[in-house]
Amino acid sequence: MKKIPYGRQNITEEDIDAVSKALKADFLTQGPTILEFENSFAKYVGAKYAVAVSNGTAALHICALSLDVKPGQKVITTPITFVATANCVRYCGGEVVFADIDPETYLLDIREVRKLLEASPKGTYSGIIPVDFAGLSVDMEAFRHLADEFGLWIIEDACHAPGGYFTDSKGIKQNCGNGVYADLAIFSFHPVKHIACGEGGMVTTNDLGLYKQLLRLRSHGITKGDDSYTNSFDFANSEAGHDSYPGWYMEMQQLGFNYRLTDFQAALGISQLSRANNGIIRRRYLASVYESAFKLMPFILSQSGFINGHAYHLFVIEVKNRLGLYEYLRTRGIFAQVHYIPSHLMPYYRELGWKEGDLPNAESYYCNCLSLPMYPSMTDDEQKLVIEEISNFFK
Numbered sequence: 039m040k041k042i043p044y045g046r047q048n049i050t051e052e053d054i055d056a057v058s059k060a061l062k063a064d065f066l067t068q069g070p071t072i073l074e075f076e077n078s079f080a081k082y083v084g085a086k087y088a089v090a091v092s093n094g095t096a097a098l099h100i101c102a103l104s105l106d107v108k109p110g111q112k113v114i115t116t117p118i119t120f121v122a123t124a125n126c127v128r129y130c131g132g133e134v135v136f137a138d139i140d141p142e143t144y145l146l147d148i149r150e151v152r153k154l155l156e157a158s159p160k161g162t163y164s165g166i167i168p169v170d171f172a173g174l175s176v177d178m179e180a181f182r183h184l185a186d187e188f189g190l191w192i193i194e195d196a197c198h199a200p201g202g203y204f205t206d207s208k209g210i211k212q213n214c215g216n217g218v219y220a221d222l223a224i225f226s227f228h229p230v231k232h233i234a235c236g237e238g239g240m241v242t243t244n245d246l247g248l249y250k251q252l253l254r255l256r257s258h259g260i261t262k263g264d265d266s267y268t269n270s271f272d273f274a275n276s277e278a279g280h281d282s283y284p285g286w287y288m289e290m291q292q293l294g295f296n297y298r299l300t301d302f303q304a305a306l307g308i309s310q311l312s313r314a315n316n317g318i319i320r321r322r323y324l325a326s327v328y329e330s331a332f333k334l335m336p337f338i339l340s341q342s343g344f345i346n347g348h349a350y351h352l353f354v355i356e357v358k359n360r361l362g363l364y365e366y367l368r369t370r371g372i373f374a375q376v377h378y379i380p381s382h383l384m385p386y387y388r389e390l391g392w393k394e395g396d397l398p399n400a401e402s403y404y405c406n407c408l409s410l411p412m413y414p415s416m417t418d419d420e421q422k423l424v425i426e427e428i429s430n431f432f433k
């Protein structure tokens with residue numbers, strides 16, 4: 039019996055050739071392929087700058103650092119996401135404040151965020167991290183207005199949504215991560231995401247200052263470039279009477295990390311990116327087939343009706359006998375999954391004071407949600423089988 043997972047990577051011969059070529063080139067890491075991947079990715083999402091990093095979590099971490107998250111600062115995010123979204127605030131000693139989701143979209147509810155902001159003196163919160171959950175874009179324009187009103191920054195967690203978009207009030211399609219409304223956006227290239235590098239991540243932004251800061255943070259806080267040095271020519275040359283810096287010179291000006299991506303991962307990323315559009319088209323097609331097949335089934339499909347801009351990382355249903363359906367499908371080789379156990383109820387966040395009942399919409403969503411298989415290489419026959427087995431379960 040062939041297994042059908044909820045998501046999986048698609049590696050082609052072209053991908054393998056691209057990686058082999060990178061392995062035979064001069065640089066395994068810190069070479070030219072990184073910049074090429076960054077430029078292609080920036081172009082794909084429509085942002086000015088992109089910084090490739092070792093994974094999506096590292097991307098979140100350097101974003102939080104570049105926005106200067108400090109102990110005591112409060113940042114608002116959603117509990118219905120991978121835990122890394124919130125954790126980046128904790129890495130910097132900040133305080134995570136979860137706000138509830140909108141049950142109609144499963145996205146961070148902007149009304150709940152406003153309530154929090156209005157209930158405290160200005161300056162209490164420093165930023166918001168909305169998530170384009172499952173591939174459905176947040177209305178980033180609305181979040182920008184709110185953020186500006188309260189002087190906050192925005193990190194868009196767009197891990198689920200490369201290729202997704204929403205339409206703003208001027209009727210313009212705004213790609214997830216294009217940097218028009220959010221200060222920074224992050225992506226992951228984990229195998230289950232749209233573009234696979236094994237491990238990998240990307241930050242996109244339209245802000246030159248943040249871009250430079252991200253580049254430093256990615257690589258130990260080191261900078262190379264005459265115009266940014268703070269030590270003197272004489273110190274750098276270790277003798278007096280110089281008016282330039284020697285060739286070897288560099289400076290570590292702040293505490294950074296090694297969050298670099300390798301060149302052979304970037305080569306895989308470039309090759310994968312060239313098929314990303316087709317992948318999105320296929321995902322949207324699979325979603326439309328599910329939606330019509332499920333019209334008569336006892337499901338809630340809250341994210342339906344968004345097929346155009348939706349990037350469909352996940353296809354989520356809400357179903358009463360979720361455990362029953364999950365187990366039934368498993369015995370037939372179909373591995374549905376649950377996204378997500380609300381972050382605020384993870385033992386780590388309970389320890390920080392969060393408890394059941396704090397976020398009722400997220401908690402009731404968690405009771406019934408199930409992600410069905412959704413990936414571009416899923417065949418029509420495989421999808422047919424998934425649909426058949428689901429209808430058998432309800433017979």
Ligand SMILES: *Cc1c(COP(=O)(O)O)cnc(C)c1O
Nearest residue numbers: 093094095120122197226227228
């Ligand atoms: C995958 C994911 C991350 C983390 O990415 P990694 O590359 O696994 O570190 C963060 N946020 C969301 C929403 C994700 O899906």
